[in-house]
Amino acid sequence: DQQVKQNSPSLSVQEGRISILNCDYTNSMFDYFLWYKKYPAEGPTFLISISSIKDKNEDGRFTVFLNKSAKHLSLHIVPSQPGDSAVYFCAASAGTRRGTSYGKLTFGQGTILTVHP
Amino acid sequence: DAGVIQSPRHEVTEMGQEVTLRCKPISGHDYLFWYRQTMMRGLELLIYFNNNVPIDDSGMPEDRFSAKMPNASFSTLKIQPSEPRDSAVYFCASSTVGGSEQYFGPGTRLTVT
Numbered sequence: 001d002q003q004v005k006q007n008s009p010s011l012s013v014q015e016g017r018i019s020i021l022n023c024d025y026t027n028s029m030f031d032y033f034l035w036y037k038k039y040p041a042e043g044p045t046f047l048i049s050i051s052s053i054k055d056k057n058e059d060g061r062f063t064v065f066l067n068k069s070a071k072h073l074s075l076h077i078v079p080s081q082p083g084d085s086a087v088y089f090c091a092a093s094a095g096t097r098r099g100t101s102y103g104k105l106t107f108g109q110g111t112i113l114t115v116h117p
Numbered sequence: 118d119a120g121v122i123q124s125p126r127h128e129v130t131e132m133g134q135e136v137t138l139r140c141k142p143i144s145g146h147d148y149l150f151w152y153r154q155t156m157m158r159g160l161e162l163l164i165y166f167n168n169n170v171p172i173d174d175s176g177m178p179e180d181r182f183s184a185k186m187p188n189a190s191f192s193t194l195k196i197q198p199s200e201p202r203d204s205a206v207y208f209c210a211s212s213t214v215g216g217s218e219q220y221f222g223p224g225t226r227l228t229v230t
Contacts, residue, residue: 032228034218043121043208044160089160104173105150105219107160 004092006108010081014116021111023090026071030092034105035075036063038107048075074087080115081112087112121142121222123209129228135197138225141210147181150219151184151194152208160208166192199229 005024013019022036036044050057050073051063057064063076072081077084090108122141125215130136142149150165164174169186177184181200188193196203206226 036221039221043210045222046218047220049218104162104165106162109159 001026002109004090004106004108005031006088006090006111010108010112010114012114012116013080015082016079017086018082019075019113019115021075021077021088021090021113023073023075023108024071025073027094027106028071030095030106032093033064033066033073034091034093035062036090036091036107036109037084041111043071044089071106077113079115082115084117085115086115092112121209121220122210122221123207123222125225126223127226127228129230130199131230134229136197136203136227136229138193138194138207138209138227140194140222142192142209143220144190146162146211146213146220147189148212148219149186150210150212151192152210153205153219154208154224155205163194168178172184173202180220182192196227199227201229204229 003026034049035047037047038044048059048062048064050066055066061077066073087110089110090106091106119154121143124139128207147176153161153163161176163176164170164184166186169189174212182196185196207225208221208224211219212219
């Protein structure tokens, strides 16, 4: 049972354009969401996060949108750069504020983003 | 500051052998996580510790897997005996606040032949 799903295995965009990566979840207990970026032969690195009390969080070129009713979040990268080419993982956590299941992240399968010059 | 350190980076072993993976978390982090990444199952949490105490080991696949954290700066993941289906990349991560902003090590690529 995959609780966090990234249905697009890959995405290709032109440099300067917007990249939109999508993520769906099924567990209504999830209240904290994160995006990680992973380059080959390296560990995932934290990119941006959002709490369920918000619907948008922005950090430079990266914006995460959360639609709780649809159980959907997306990561927007504007403008996309060739250095953004990597695998992007969506992750979710439940009970972060209540202290239960604290620390447990559930990851999606990842989306390979390729940004062409 | 040094990040999360894992050793070895690559391990090739024969089926039936014992494998020990090592992790040094970031100093001051009180949560430590072990993950496994495979093509079939993606990135899955195996076990995590808080202040050196195992909190949730429900992701450990079977009794052949064990993890310890004898002190705040060191953890091991042991597989005994190893099997070809254990071949994967194993990541260690640490954080100060569980569930958010985990910092990952470079991973250990394990191949069991």
